[in-house]
Amino acid sequence: MKKEIIQILKRPFAQELIRHRQGHDGKQLDYVPVQHYVDRLHEAFDHDWSFELTRREILGDQILVEVRLTAAGLIKTGIGGAAITRGEDNKTVLSLADDIKMAEADGLKRACRLLGIGSELYASEQDDGSGVISSPAANGNHHQDGPHSLPPSPLPPRERLTSAQLNAIKTIARKQNLDPANVRRQIKKDYGVEVEYLTKRQASEVITDLDGNKPSNGNGTNGNHAWAG
Amino acid sequence: MTTTLAEMRDGLHVSVSQIKCYLRCPRQYQFRYVLGAEPEFIPANLVLGSAVHEGLAAYYRSVMATGDSPEQDVCRAAFYGTLVGFRKNKLPIKDGEGIEAQGEALLKVFYETVYEDPPNVVGVEVPFTIDINDPVSGEILEERLVGALDLVVREENKHVVGEHKTAAKKWSRAQIKYDIQLSAYKLVARKLGLGEVGLRLQLLTKTKKPKMIVENTDRTDRDEREFLETVVGVLRAIDAQVFFPIRNGMCCGCAFQLRCSST
Numbered sequence: 418m419k420k421e422i423i424q425i426l427k428r429p430f431a432q433e434l435i436r437h438r439q440g441h442d443g444k445q446l447d448y449v450p451v452q453h454y455v456d457r458l459h460e461a462f463d464h465d466w467s468f469e470l471t472r473r474e475i476l477g478d479q480i481l482v483e484v485r486l487t488a489a490g491l492i493k494t495g496i497g498g499a500a501i502t503r504g505e506d507n508k509t510v511l512s513l514a515d516d517i518k519m520a521e522a523d524g525l526k527r528a529c530r531l532l533g534i535g536s537e538l539y540a541s542e543q544d545d546g547s548g549v550i551s552s553p554a555a556n557g558n559h560h561q562d563g564p565h566s567l568p569p570s571p572l573p574p575r576e577r578l579t580s581a582q583l584n585a586i587k588t589i590a591r592k593q594n595l596d597p598a599n600v601r602r603q604i605k606k607d608y609g610v611e612v613e614y615l616t617k618r619q620a621s622e623v624i625t626d627l628d629g630n631k632p633s634n635g636n637g638t639n640g641n642h643a644w645a646g
Numbered sequence: 647m648t649t650t651l652a653e654m655r656d657g658l659h660v661s662v663s664q665i666k667c668y669l670r671c672p673r674q675y676q677f678r679y680v681l682g683a684e685p686e687f688i689p690a691n692l693v694l695g696s697a698v699h700e701g702l703a704a705y706y707r708s709v710m711a712t713g714d715s716p717e718q719d720v721c722r723a724a725f726y727g728t729l730v731g732f733r734k735n736k737l738p739i740k741d742g743e744g745i746e747a748q749g750e751a752l753l754k755v756f757y758e759t760v761y762e763d764p765p766n767v768v769g770v771e772v773p774f775t776i777d778i779n780d781p782v783s784g785e786i787l788e789e790r791l792v793g794a795l796d797l798v799v800r801e802e803n804k805h806v807v808g809e810h811k812t813a814a815k816k817w818s819r820a821q822i823k824y825d826i827q828l829s830a831y832k833l834v835a836r837k838l839g840l841g842e843v844g845l846r847l848q849l850l851t852k853t854k855k856p857k858m859i860v861e862n863t864d865r866t867d868r869d870e871r872e873f874l875e876t877v878v879g880v881l882r883a884i885d886a887q888v889f890f891p892i893r894n895g896m897c898c899g900c901a902f903q904l905r906c907s908s909t
Contacts, residue, residue: 483784492786493785493786494779494784494785494786495784496784527784531783531785573886575788575885576885576886577788577884577885578658579658579788580657580658580788580789580790583657583658584657587656605682609681610680610681610682611679611680611681611682613658613679614679614680614884
């Protein structure tokens with residue numbers, strides 16, 4: 418991802434956008450309305466992003482959703498939740514649609530956080546919308562507090578190529594009428610590993626090299642590679 | 647249009663077999679999948695297991711098509727067809743002399759167990775591809791989990807997913823309880839919309855007197871979560887290029903033993 422996009426994503430929200438509400442434990446919680454997250458996504462990705470609802474469940478009085486945010490070839494998942502709002506009689510559901518929208522907004526915000534948007538608001542893992550349930554287990558299985566739940570260890574950034582890179586290599590090779598077996602063999606020869614185990618950097622090199630290997634070359638060679646075998 | 651297993655494998659993926667391979671020996675995984683090294687031979691167990699698997703699949707496909715048990719020759723034809731394919735390979739089959747006799751015996755016991763009461767088969771070798779969610783962060787990984795459900799049958803008001811195995815001996819309780827293939831099946835079945843399925847292990851033992859052992863089992867949400875933790879952990883280790891060797895009695899059956907010894 419380009420440096421300038423990362424800067425846009427990680428830019429803290431302006432103070433005047435931050436609102437406050439009382440949390441379940443009486444503490445004041447900061448949050449930013451979802452529209453500002455959407456605006457930030459538009460700004461960073463020039464409107465070229467999407468999100469979809471991949472799961473919605475109603476568990477007792479809670480709505481649990483999972484959303485998938487796709488932008489710049491990255492996919493981030495967010496789990497969101499909201500309590501079902503009931504009337505004074507404690508039975509009548511006031512507006513399930515609004516509650517679902519709130520849960521989806523919560524999920525989108527959490528997916529945005531994985532891209533760096535609004536991460537300053539999550540420093541203490543607070544909820545950020547009225548009626549939002551406390552952070553559920555990531556897969557909705559509610560085992561977060563189980564005896565087997567260990568704190569996640571810090572992870573190094575992924576080195577291996579992405580799915581989009583693998584697809585790009587195969588697509589470009591196909592478009593250029595290159596024999597997939599030859600491309601695979603050449604990659605193995607050049608990098609010592611199967612194409613699926615290239616690093617991101619190596620995959621970028623291969624894509625650049627293949628892209629410059631126009632079919633009209635005839636011999637299928639470019640740079641250091643002999644793609645036609 | 648139905649997507650084939652081969653098409654599903656075209657993208658960045660991982661299979662339960664690959665995860666099991668890594669857990670057995672990370673270095674073997676490295677040779678086989680990362681470096682794409684040529685094996686020194688084909689283990690007889692792999693050949694027998696694959697050929698018998700095809701024999702069983704042929705039986706269930708026929709049941710699915712006709713509702714009735716076919717002749718045993720349907721199983722045998724599929725078994726020998728697979729075997730011929732292996733024999734044509736330029737690599738030798740190690741200790742492969744008795745495969746035909748052993749396969750015949752296993753298919754016979756299988757057929758005798760099932761032919762009188764064929765199940766209501768709704769799927770055989772059902773290909774699947776699902777997202778892998780990190781159960782801790784909720785993130786969807788780049789790799790997808792790809793594979794095939796050996797068998798799906800309908801029983802009363804639910805589906806039962808079956809796994810076929812050939813093994814040297816009967817599995818222990820713990821093996822049945824913790825087999826990650828079955829955990830994967832449970833997760834996959836739900837994602838494919840089959841609902842809460844039952845799980846069944848059909849084990850053919852390569853004992854002197856072969857047996858078919860059928861074990862019904864189940865998996866909890868916790869099992870599924872732990873399965874995902876295992877998959878994510880293995881993928882992270884692969885990304886970090888953690889490929890250490892594990893030396894044990896299985897090394898003599900490993901198809902990369904010479905290469906491994908000289909590393």
